[in-house]
Amino acid sequence: MTGERPDICAACGECCRTRPGVEAPERFLADADPAAALSRALASRDWVLARHVGVAWSDGVPPPDAERWRVIRYPRPATTSERATGSVHTGAENAPCVFLEATGCRLPFAGRPRMCRELEPWANGDCRETWDLPHAARDWAPWQGLIDEALRQLPGSLAGEARVQRAAEE
Numbered sequence: 207m208t209g210e211r212p213d214i215c216a217a218c219g220e221c222c223r224t225r226p227g228v229e230a231p232e233r234f235l236a237d238a239d240p241a242a243a244l245s246r247a248l249a250s251r252d253w254v255l256a257r258h259v260g261v262a263w264s265d266g267v268p269p270p271d272a273e274r275w276r277v278i279r280y281p282r283p284a285t286t287s288e289r290a291t292g293s294v295h296t297g298a299e300n301a302p303c304v305f306l307e308a309t310g311c312r313l314p315f316a317g318r319p320r321m322c323r324e325l326e327p328w329a330n331g332d333c334r335e336t337w338d339l340p341h342a343a344r345d346w347a348p349w350q351g352l353i354d355e356a357l358r359q360l361p362g363s364l365a366g367e368a369r370v371q372r373a374a375e376e
Contacts, residue, residue, distance in 0.1 A: 221333065222311065226283035226303040227321030228256070228342040231349045234281075234356075244356035247281060252304050254284045254294045255357075261347055262340030279353050280346040282319060 221227070237243035247253040258280065261273040268274070287301035288294055295301075305313050315323065324337040346353075 221322070221325065222306040223302045224300055226285060226305075227319040227323075227325065228280050228282045228339065229253075230320040230337070230342070231345055231352075233320075234352070235349075241352050241355035241359060244281060244352065245359035248356060249360055251289050251292075252284055253281050254288055255279045255353065256282050256294055256296070258339055258343040258346075261344055264344070273347070276347070278343045278347050279350065280342050281353075282321075 231240075234240045234244045234247075248255065256279070258278045260275055261269040261278070263269065283303045283305055285295065285301035286304055289304050303311075305311050305318075311318060311322070320337055321335060321342065324335065326334040326336060
């Protein structure tokens with residue numbers, strides 16, 4: 207069973223219109239050159255690097271002090287406004303995911319970000335994420351070097367934009 211419920215999602219679409227889901231590292235790690243795969247995704251401008259501050263508690267155990275305020279970057283689809291402006295917005299962007307079309311997501315279910323695939327839609331709009339931002343941050347934390355390498359591989363002006371964005375985050 208999948209979480210794909212076009213009948214419920216078409217009536218609401220709140221997630222796709224405001225909060226594109228995060229992708230897991232596995233999508234990029236499956237490539238022969240994971241950094242190049244991530245760099246290609248970012249260069250397409252269909253994807254952005256968002257950030258999460260701190261690693262979440264796990265099974266009631268707090269993260270080490272050094273991890274509590276660590277900035278962790280992770281890829282997710284851009285919103286239409288992010289794609290137009292070239293900057294990443296935090297929080298609810300109030301702009302649709304670049305993959306959202308009038309008939310729904312243009313990506314096949316298996317090709318959607320992990321957070322989208324693992325969303326459990328409910329008819330009352332109170333959907334549940336089984337893999338959420340804290341999970342994404344924990345999964346991406348060990349792969350920040352991969353993200354750095356992907357940013358180094360970006361072509362010309364995109365690499366400059368990424369350096370400016372990274373400096374603003376630090």
